[in-house]
Amino acid sequence: MTAISPRYLLKKIIKNVVCIITTCSGYQRVCRNKTNKKGLTILTYHSISNEIEPDETVTPEEFEKQLQYIKENYKVISLEEAVEYIQTDIEKISGSIVITFDDGYSDNYRYAYPLLNKHNFPATIFLISDFINDKEGKYLSQSQIHEMKSNNISFGSHTVSHRILTGLRSEEIIREIRGSKDILESQLGLKINSFAYPVGTMVDFNDEIIKTVKASKYAYACSNVYGINGNNTDIFALKRIGIETTDNFFIFKKKLDGALNILSFKDTKIFQKLKRVFFKL
């Protein structure tokens, strides 16, 4: 296991403090209309593993606990179903949860897939087309994808190489967005309707990129801008709530409750620009 960094600890402390303040101050009660039971919550996971990589890993044990909690308190629907209702009848899916995974790690097959199956939960995995069938086996193989495809797991594109799109020239943006769809559809025989922007905060995609996603015949796209979705959500910039290594079970429950929606400023352009200057990310 990687040693716990001061940054990791700081994040954990901030999240716990915010949860306690928002719970005790009645923020959630006051903002009842804004809590997540009034909209659609899309969760983003990455790696499900006992090998902790800062920020992005949830252990299989934690993941199982989280799924159990979701089962007892929410309804899980597929991303396809969610998008269908989001603009027509949001009331019908309010309080529902969609489960997604970015990057296509092979541990999604090893650990997440059996647990999703056990609960009969659908999920969507966003694949990086160049990383499939890698020699090290860190990412999903073609046969794993095929098996999951027949069992309630759908797949979307997460570009060809996971480069941040806003830093690329137009031809490269087209290659990353359209090229990955072509590869996944022709080589894997998948129908790819969904896309997820790499990293996905507000500085990682823009109008030109959204236009390319639409022109490439995707039906909808996910960002990683923190928040829930309502009937005025742009389906080419769906908001998601990332579940991270620093989320203990208390924070996880509070994130689903909406107590951490106040932290959505961290995905704004100004905050991300400052963060990338200071932390050189």
Ligand SMILES: [Zn+2]
């Ligand atoms: Zn990613």
